[in-house]
Amino acid sequence: MFELDQRIAEQLNAEVTLNSAIQVRCGNSNAFMVTASTMVPLMQMFEMGGVYISASRGAVEIIEAFKTIGLDVSHIQFIDLVSSGILGGTDVEYPNIHFVDSPIMLESVLLRTLYILRTINSQRNFVFLDSVNALAIYNEDRMLAEYLHTFINTFRQREVLSVILNVPDQTPPLVLSNLDLYCTDLIDRGQVVIH
Amino acid sequence: MQAGSVYTRDRCVTGIHGLDEILRGGIPYGSTVLAAGTCGSGKTTLGMEFLVRGALAGEACAHFTATEPSVKLLENIRQYAFFDMNMVDSGLINVFDMDVLYSWLGLDKASFDLDDVHALIKAIVDIVNTIGVTRLVIDSVTTLCYKIKSEQLIRDFLFTLGKKLATLGCTTILISEITSATENAHWSSFGVEEAIADGIIVMGDVERMGHLLRFLQVVKMRGTAHSRAKHAIELTPLGVMLTPMLKWGAQTDKANRVGV
Numbered sequence: 289m290f291e292l293d294q295r296i297a298e299q300l301n302a303e304v305t306l307n308s309a310i311q312v313r314c315g316n317s318n319a320f321m322v323t324a325s326t327m328v329p330l331m332q333m334f335e336m337g338g339v340y341i342s343a344s345r346g347a348v349e350i351i352e353a354f355k356t357i358g359l360d361v362s363h364i365q366f367i368d369l370v371s372s373g374i375l376g377g378t379d380v381e382y383p384n385i386h387f388v389d390s391p392i393m394l395e396s397v398l399l400r401t402l403y404i405l406r407t408i409n410s411q412r413n414f415v416f417l418d419s420v421n422a423l424a425i426y427n428e429d430r431m432l433a434e435y436l437h438t439f440i441n442t443f444r445q446r447e448v449l450s451v452i453l454n455v456p457d458q459t460p461p462l463v464l465s466n467l468d469l470y471c472t473d474l475i476d477r478g479q480v481v482i483h
Numbered sequence: 484m485q486a487g488s489v490y491t492r493d494r495c496v497t498g499i500h501g502l503d504e505i506l507r508g509g510i511p512y513g514s515t516v517l518a519a520g521t522c523g524s525g526k527t528t529l530g531m532e533f534l535v536r537g538a539l540a541g542e543a544c545a546h547f548t549a550t551e552p553s554v555k556l557l558e559n560i561r562q563y564a565f566f567d568m569n570m571v572d573s574g575l576i577n578v579f580d581m582d583v584l585y586s587w588l589g590l591d592k593a594s595f596d597l598d599d600v601h602a603l604i605k606a607i608v609d610i611v612n613t614i615g616v617t618r619l620v621i622d623s624v625t626t627l628c629y630k631i632k633s634e635q636l637i638r639d640f641l642f643t644l645g646k647k648l649a650t651l652g653c654t655t656i657l658i659s660e661i662t663s664a665t666e667n668a669h670w671s672s673f674g675v676e677e678a679i680a681d682g683i684i685v686m687g688d689v690e691r692m693g694h695l696l697r698f699l700q701v702v703k704m705r706g707t708a709h710s711r712a713k714h715a716i717e718l719t720p721l722g723v724m725l726t727p728m729l730k731w732g733a734q735t736d737k738a739n740r741v742g743v
Binding site (some may be wrong): 389392393394395396397398400402403407429430431434435438442 | 691696716719721724725727728729732
């Protein structure tokens with residue numbers, strides 16, 4: 289049976305506000321457990337809507353993984369960065385998936401997220417970025433660090449909670465130190481931490 | 484000592500998400516702005532959204548189309564949620580085919596002389612004056628100017644047209660087709676449009692690892708202390724959206740340029 293990490297829900301409940309920016313650190317083997325343990329309280333306890341940006345896997349795979357643990361994400365909008373330009377398939381059955389051609393089109397991801405936030409009905413929203421280490425495969429360190437700075441400040445200004453998933457030992461030090469600097473909260477379930 | 488009050492010009496608020504912030508409130512009223520861009524950069528959408536936002540505020544708007552028939556233009560623009568065909572039906576947005584206008588004026592010819600140019604200016608100004616148009620788009624001034632063979636005549640045409648439209652309080656976007664929007668490019672096809680325009684908005688693509696990102700950059704806007712930074716744009720169903728382009732990603736990849 290799949291078990292959620294309840295301490296993540298407790299930490300979210302105690303510390304987080306809408307203009308927080310949370311860095312969620314995970315390892316290679318617990319990424320989905322940490323993701324689900326963060327998403328479940330956001331959706332069920334805080335009744336938030338939002339946008340899930342998937343750079344690590346195709347959105348269909350993520351939606352179906354959530355389904356297997358009984359989590360309905362049909363009202364969450366997904367921005368899929370890998371299926372169009374990398375995997376080459378956008379013919380999917382889920383209407384809540386939007387595609388951006390490539391993980392290198394960082395500004396397009398930001399604009400698409402802002403567009404979706406203008407169109408959805410929920411008043412309290414999050415943006416879940418999965419993940420910084422996946423973006424680091426395609427983007428140069430300085431550009432990614434600059435992007436995360438822009439990303440965090442854009443959503444804090446709009447009172448949209450940003451949740452940034454990250455495998456620290458697969459993330460360049462410059463990017464990691466920027467995350468430490470700009471995020472307001474840290475949920476640390478990473479197996480190796482490099483500073 | 485008391486500081487003198489700072490004079491600021493009234494603005495035509497474009498209503499385009501992000502553009503008014505770049506322009507510090509909008510385009511100064513009565514300006515003639517050149518929107519110069521490469522193919523597929525979003526010039527027509529930008530121009531049409533400029534009119535729609537005006538129409539939503541109750542302004543009379545006009546669009547002169549020279550690059551495609553009005554029927555095709557409207558079919559293409561209907562996919563955007565910001566556009567409502569009722570605006571055309573109710574006369575808030577008036578779309579004119581330049582070919583039809585040429586026929587009315589007896590200008591079915593390959594090239595225009597001075598008298599033809601004056602007749603064309605008078606026709607456009609009369610339409611603007613009669614309808615009370617406050618927002619005008621000519622798409623494109625490049626296609627229109629192909630019929631004017633002399634550089635001096637193009638200059639006179641654009642200068643006189645801009646002056647007369649400004650007198651009528653009409654804010655105008657002249658769409659210009661260019662083949663390149665890199666740092667060494669001209670912002671207009673004939674080289675004279677950019678000198679006459681009160682403002683220049685450049686639109687193009689940045690190539691990043693084989694992908695094209697649309698950008699918009701305001702390089703000139705008389706009467707306003709605007710941002711001159713490159714902004715990434717997306718053409719969404721709600722209209723054009725802009726965000727500052729990442730500084731480390733604002734240049735086209737050098738390795739991808741031919742000959743480098």
